[in-house]
Amino acid sequence: MKKAEVLSILEHNAKLSNQEIADMAGISADEVEKIIREANEEKLILGYKATINWNKLNQQYVFAYIEAKITPQKDVGFDAIAESICKFEETIDVCLMSGAMDLLILVKGKSIRDIADFVTQKLSTVDGVTSTASHFMLKYYKDDGIIVSQRENNLRQSLVL
Amino acid sequence: MTDSYISDRAKELKPSGIRKFFDLVANTSGVISLGIGEPDYVTPWKICGSAINSIQQGYTMYTSNAGMPELRQAVCDDLNRRFGLQYKSENCMITVGASEALDMAARAILNPTDEVIVPEPCYVAYPAVVELAGAKVVSVPTYEKNNFELHAEDIESKITSKTKAILFGYPCNPTGAIMSRERLLEIAELAKKHDLIVMADEIYERLTYGTEHVCFASLPGMQERTILLGGFSKAYAMTGWRIGYALAPKDILDAMLKIHQHVIMCASTASQCAALTALKECQDASKAMIDDYNRRRQLIVGGLRRIGFSVFEPKGAFYCFPNITSTGLSSEEFAEQLLKQEKVAVIPGTAFGDSGEGYVRCCYATAIDDIREALTRIQRFVESLKK
Numbered sequence: 001m002k003k004a005e006v007l008s009i010l011e012h013n014a015k016l017s018n019q020e021i022a023d024m025a026g027i028s029a030d031e032v033e034k035i036i037r038e039a040n041e042e043k044l045i046l047g048y049k050a051t052i053n054w055n056k057l058n059q060q061y062v063f064a065y066i067e068a069k070i071t072p073q074k075d076v077g078f079d080a081i082a083e084s085i086c087k088f089e090e091t092i093d094v095c096l097m098s099g100a101m102d103l104l105i106l107v108k109g110k111s112i113r114d115i116a117d118f119v120t121q122k123l124s125t126v127d128g129v130t131s132t133a134s135h136f137m138l139k140y141y142k143d144d145g146i147i148v149s150q151r152e153n154n155l156r157q158s159l160v161l
Numbered sequence: 162m163t164d165s166y167i168s169d170r171a172k173e174l175k176p177s178g179i180r181k182f183f184d185l186v187a188n189t190s191g192v193i194s195l196g197i198g199e200p201d202y203v204t205p206w207k208i209c210g211s212a213i214n215s216i217q218q219g220y221t222m223y224t225s226n227a228g229m230p231e232l233r234q235a236v237c238d239d240l241n242r243r244f245g246l247q248y249k250s251e252n253c254m255i256t257v258g259a260s261e262a263l264d265m266a267a268r269a270i271l272n273p274t275d276e277v278i279v280p281e282p283c284y285v286a287y288p289a290v291v292e293l294a295g296a297k298v299v300s301v302p303t304y305e306k307n308n309f310e311l312h313a314e315d316i317e318s319k320i321t322s323k324t325k326a327i328l329f330g331y332p333c334n335p336t337g338a339i340m341s342r343e344r345l346l347e348i349a350e351l352a353k354k355h356d357l358i359v360m361a362d363e364i365y366e367r368l369t370y371g372t373e374h375v376c377f378a379s380l381p382g383m384q385e386r387t388i389l390l391g392g393f394s395k396a397y398a399m400t401g402w403r404i405g406y407a408l409a410p411k412d413i414l415d416a417m418l419k420i421h422q423h424v425i426m427c428a429s430t431a432s433q434c435a436a437l438t439a440l441k442e443c444q445d446a447s448k449a450m451i452d453d454y455n456r457r458r459q460l461i462v463g464g465l466r467r468i469g470f471s472v473f474e475p476k477g478a479f480y481c482f483p484n485i486t487s488t489g490l491s492s493e494e495f496a497e498q499l500l501k502q503e504k505v506a507v508i509p510g511t512a513f514g515d516s517g518e519g520y521v522r523c524c525y526a527t528a529i530d531d532i533r534e535a536l537t538r539i540q541r542f543v544e545s546l547k548k
């Protein structure tokens with residue numbers, strides 16, 4: 001399972017060089033190169049991005065999770081509606097969910113107003129979307145597996161050994 | 162002036178060779194530290210939660226001196242199962258870290274004329290606890306060419322009629338070395354032949370990479386001669402909880418317990434509840450951390466080798482111990498100049514005994530990006546030396 005190992009290393013840190021990944025996985029850099037090239041071709045790797053603590057920057061973003069109920073369309077089911085929602089640049093994640101709602105959509109905007117506009121003017125006008133419920137995020141405690149406060153604070157005190 | 166109030170014993174105790182180093186580090190900003198031997202993880206949440214829960218339920222009193230019965234039993238069960246040992250609760254006490262266990266062991270068995278064989282380079286507390294117990298340290302160097310393993314023939318020449326015990330810790334801080342079963346069997350033979358006690362500090366036993374740890378007490382006849390020391394600090398990222406244990410034949414354990422009753426009473430109750438959860442429910446979390454240390458281990462060893470150092474392959478703990486003699490610097494010079502020039506903190510090998518000259522200790526329980534940046538800086542430092 002060298003492939004899974006390489007991808008798992010990469011998932012935690014996309015900045016590593018092939019040589020570094022090779023060291024960590026105990027294989028050659030050539031093998032790493034091959035695995036990553038294939039994973040790109042197979043669309044196993046969908047992108048590379050940084051985890052940003054936006055709270056620290058003056059220019060803050062507003063994030064919201066939006067639940068949407070939709071009426072499935074003939075033949076294409078939920079997919080066609082979900083895919084058209086994906087095209088809005090405000091959306092970050094779009095997932096089909098089990099339970100009371102159908103889609104869970106993560107959106108990002110510069111202000112609450114931005115997101116309100118997105119919901120009222122874009123999302124709710126999509127054919128098949130029957131209702132929405134917006135949940136604004138107030139504070140991030142853990143982001144992409146990283147506990148924010150622990151990243152910010154160095155809790156270590158000085159000691160000998 | 163006030164010096165006259167200080168006991169001879171306290172005066173004679175050598176200050177840790179690492180201290181002045183950490184003072185330097187504390188006063189410089191932007192330092193990447195490969196210095197402190199401590200996991201960079203916080204304790205798995207389940208463990209923290211069980212301690213909070215215990216406090217809410219009112220577990221705020223002392224426990225039995227030897228520790229909570231369930232925890233002592235769980236420690237015995239865990240070791241018995243993994244290593245085929247036959248410990249009972251009466252052989253086990255819960256301590257304030259392996260640190261306390263080490264001290265209790267030394268105080269319980271050592272007389273002022275006794276000698277204790279201590280392989281070097283070794284954890285800084287080993288010589289200190291022996292000396293505080295009034296006994297004499299007889300150091301035995303270990304060598305890179307022998308994979309920093311302890312060889313019976315190197316010990317045998319140092320054994321006298323006063324030799325009471327051997328004190329070692331594998332996987333080893335600072336070298337990352339482990340001991341093979343064959344080598345340990347030779348030590349066991351020596352222990353039998355010369356009637357010695359073995360104090361085995363196995364606090365890093367869960368942190369081995371690609372090989373299984375051999376528990377010294379599990380060798381034929383050795384449970385009777387071993388004081389086995391361990392703890393939760395390293396494998397469960399619980400350094401701040403101060404919780405560990407000692408296992409020993411009943412008469413030795415009783416002697417340790419007598420001292421512990423007076424000077425400690427019992428280990429922290431909340432920490433004992435946390436430790437029980439760690440043993441019973443957190444093997445997966447521990448394993449995930451150890452798998453991650455393994456990646457970092459390979460990253461740092463590969464990186465240092467590519468810079469040009471000869472690096473002994475560490476198979477345990479979370480340290481690597483590169484040979485820096487090719488730079489022409491002593492360990493202290495290397496560590497000090499690297500810190501001043503590139504703000505990377507490593508520990509000079511000499512902090513762990515004279516035989517650590519020519520090496521520095523790098524702890525890789527550090528964020529991957531910090532290890533990468535440290536490697537870049539070390540490379541720049543080494544290149545600057547060539548000019």
Ligand SMILES: Cc1ncc(COP(=O)(O)O)c(C=O)c1O
Binds near residue numbers: 257260333362403405
């Ligand atoms: C070899 C060794 N033994 C014992 C200890 C102390 O561990 P504890 O936190 O359980 O007191 C350490 C900590 O650095 C160590 O490296």
